[in-house]
Amino acid sequence: xxxxxxxxxxxxxxxxxxxxxxxxxxxxxxxxxxxxxxxxxxxxxxxxxxxxxxxxxxxxxxxxxxxxxxxxxxxxxxxxxxxxxxxxxxxxxxxxxxxxxxxxxxxxxxxxxxxxxxxxxxxxxxxxxxxxxxxxxxxxxxxxxxxxxxxxxxxxxxxxxxxxxxxxxxxxxxxxxxxxxxxxxxxxxxxxxxxxxxxxxxxxxxxxxxxxxxxxxxxxxxxxxxxxxxxxxxxxxxxx
Amino acid sequence: xxxxxxxxxxxxxxxxxxxxxxxxxxxxxxxxxxxxxxxxxxxxxxxxxxxxxxxxxxxxxxxxxxxxxxxxxxxxxxxxxxxxxxxxxxxxxxxxxxxxxxxxxxxxxxxxxxxxxxxxxxxxxxxxxxxxxxxxxxxxxxxxxxxxxxxxxxxxxxxxxxxxxxxxxxxxxxxxxxxxxxxxxxxxxxxxxxxxxxxxxxxxxxxxxxxxxxxxxxxxxxxxxxxxxxxxxxxxxxxxxxxxxxxxxxxxxxxxxxxxxxxxxxxxxxxxxxxxxxxxxxxxxxxxxxxxxxxxxxxxxxxxxxxxxxxxxxxxxxxxxxxxxxxxxxxxxxxx
Numbered sequence: 001x002x003x004x005x006x007x008x009x010x011x012x013x014x015x016x017x018x019x020x021x022x023x024x025x026x027x028x029x030x031x032x033x034x035x036x037x038x039x040x041x042x043x044x045x046x047x048x049x050x051x052x053x054x055x056x057x058x059x060x061x062x063x064x065x066x067x068x069x070x071x072x073x074x075x076x077x078x079x080x081x082x083x084x085x086x087x088x089x090x091x092x093x094x095x096x097x098x099x100x101x102x103x104x105x106x107x108x109x110x111x112x113x114x115x116x117x118x119x120x121x122x123x124x125x126x127x128x129x130x131x132x133x134x135x136x137x138x139x140x141x142x143x144x145x146x147x148x149x150x151x152x153x154x155x156x157x158x159x160x161x162x163x164x165x166x167x168x169x170x171x172x173x174x175x176x177x178x179x180x181x182x183x184x185x186x187x188x189x190x191x192x193x194x195x196x197x198x199x200x201x202x203x204x205x206x207x208x209x210x211x212x213x214x215x216x217x218x219x220x221x222x223x224x225x226x227x228x229x230x231x232x233x234x235x236x237x238x239x240x
Numbered sequence: 241x242x243x244x245x246x247x248x249x250x251x252x253x254x255x256x257x258x259x260x261x262x263x264x265x266x267x268x269x270x271x272x273x274x275x276x277x278x279x280x281x282x283x284x285x286x287x288x289x290x291x292x293x294x295x296x297x298x299x300x301x302x303x304x305x306x307x308x309x310x311x312x313x314x315x316x317x318x319x320x321x322x323x324x325x326x327x328x329x330x331x332x333x334x335x336x337x338x339x340x341x342x343x344x345x346x347x348x349x350x351x352x353x354x355x356x357x358x359x360x361x362x363x364x365x366x367x368x369x370x371x372x373x374x375x376x377x378x379x380x381x382x383x384x385x386x387x388x389x390x391x392x393x394x395x396x397x398x399x400x401x402x403x404x405x406x407x408x409x410x411x412x413x414x415x416x417x418x419x420x421x422x423x424x425x426x427x428x429x430x431x432x433x434x435x436x437x438x439x440x441x442x443x444x445x446x447x448x449x450x451x452x453x454x455x456x457x458x459x460x461x462x463x464x465x466x467x468x469x470x471x472x473x474x475x476x477x478x479x480x481x482x483x484x485x486x487x488x489x490x491x492x493x494x495x496x497x498x499x500x501x502x503x504x505x506x507x508x509x510x511x512x513x514x515x516x517x518x519x520x521x522x523x524x525x526x527x528x529x530x531x532x533x534x535x536x537x538x539x540x541x542x543x544x545x546x547x548x549x550x551x552x553x554x555x556x557x558x559x560x561x562x563x564x565x566x567x568x569x570x571x572x573x574x575x576x
Contacts, residue, residue: 067348068348070315070343070350071348073314073315074313074315074333074338074341074342075367075368076335076336076338076339076367076369077367232317233317234317235315235316236255236316237310237316
């Protein structure tokens with residue numbers, strides 16, 4: 001039930017906020033877009049592909065802190081793959097389960113929604129999940145070095161929330177900050193796929209997102225591997 | 241069955257531990273001026289263990305038993321030295337090595353807490369790439385042997401400690417490991433559960449090709465199961481041999497326990513070093529074989545006895561005496 005309720009609630013909160021904001025402004029448009037377009041933009045929330053899932057990060061940090069990681073270190077499976085497998089599985093199941101709901105909402109309220117663009121959006125979503133997980137993994141691995149990394153993790157998540165465009169569409173940022181942030185791979189977490197799905201941007205901008213995803217994926221992947229290897233080397237087998 | 245499966249050469253592990261005084265000011269100071277100390281958890285250790293041996297690893301808390309176990313299983317890296325386990329360097333943790341070993345931690349669950357053990361076993365079958373039907377049959381046999389089939393499908397967190405330990409043991413044996421590291425497998429269990437686990441290990445694993453390294457504070461575990469005893473003290477191996485040879489190390493003593501019918505009316509001096517105070521209702525002392533007869537003769541002639549017992553020292557007593565001696569020798573070395 002959580003798979004359905006959480007994304008829908010999330011969307012309803014954003015829908016209420018932006019509709020209220022535009023009405024309060026007394027103008028039909030905000031940043032050049034109508035309320036209908038903002039609702040179309042935030043429809044992507046329901047798929048939950050780009051949204052953070054703090055549960056897995058907290059679980060990784062807790063496992064390193066309390067020694068539960070021992071069980072995974074001594075089994076022929078990788079800690080990275082173990083958690084990423086769970087995260088990818090959860091994201092895919094949520095996204096597939098929410099497809100009928102997102103289609104219904106878009107149809108019922110005549111929101112801008114290009115269903116034919118969904119396969120490419122899914123692909124970007126999966127690539128982004130892998131990139132983001134690598135960053136989460138690198139930060140969680142710092143639990144080998146520090147007693148408490150939860151505040152570092154929370155701060156990282158707050159910043160990413162803004163950089164992805166999940167808090168607000170990146171269109172609303174002033175130039176040149178807008179262009180710099182869109183160029184970062186984090187915009188592929190929400191802004192680029194949501195804007196593409198709702199028709200705010202076209203294929204050229206969308207495809208450029210894959211380039212930053214690829215560069216970011218390699219960078220965060222290497223960072224994750226580096227921090228993990230250093231951390232495991234100094235690990236003292238907590239709890240054993 | 242004589243090939244060496246575990247070999248270490250000058251294997252060493254030190255830990256850097258930091259100290260902090262209580263209070264906010266000390267915490268602030270600790271940010272910039274941290275005091276640290278090197279703890280020698282394991283001094284350079286050379287060891288060889290052959291296939292099929294059950295090695296009992298004992299010692300007081302902080303002796304280095306679990307550190308040695310963690311190094312040999314590959315959980316931690318050494319500070320110095322080398323080790324090979326089944327031909328692999330354990331801390332490199334290649335998958336082909338991990339598929340041949342298992343570590344059971346008595347103080348920590350390794351199965352998934354929120355799901356039944358049955359589900360966990362299915363997950364382990366995938367992780368270890370095992371034949372599903374064969375492995376599930378093996379699970380069934382082990383569960384029958386441990387008398388815990390009825391709780392296989394109950395979430396792990398709802399099981400008692402004894403039942404959880406049985407599930408952990410099955411989880412460890414699922415992939416038929418060649419080396420089993422058991423770190424206090426009977427800790428916290430009631431007497432019946434301890435006996436069940438011990439009997440299981442004795443009947444299912446002793447005498448097979450499986451090499452077992454067992455740490456325990458319960459001497460009954462070691463006395464019953466171990467072919468070889470490694471006694472650790474302050475990071476080094478203080479004794480390496482069989483349990484029987486270890487028992488013969490201590491001077492022959494017996495424990496004399498006598499209960500008197502009435503309180504002693506006046507002090508009884510048996511020897512300059514041995515006196516029974518006035519008002520005593522019993523006598524309980526370890527004596528050498530030569531002293532025993534003389535003391536017995538004096539007590540029985542001077543005091544009306546209600547009950548009399550003469551006990552041989554057991555393994556636990558011998559261990560305690562040995563560890564106390566080691567501890568005082570270690571203190572003396574540190575003072576010097």
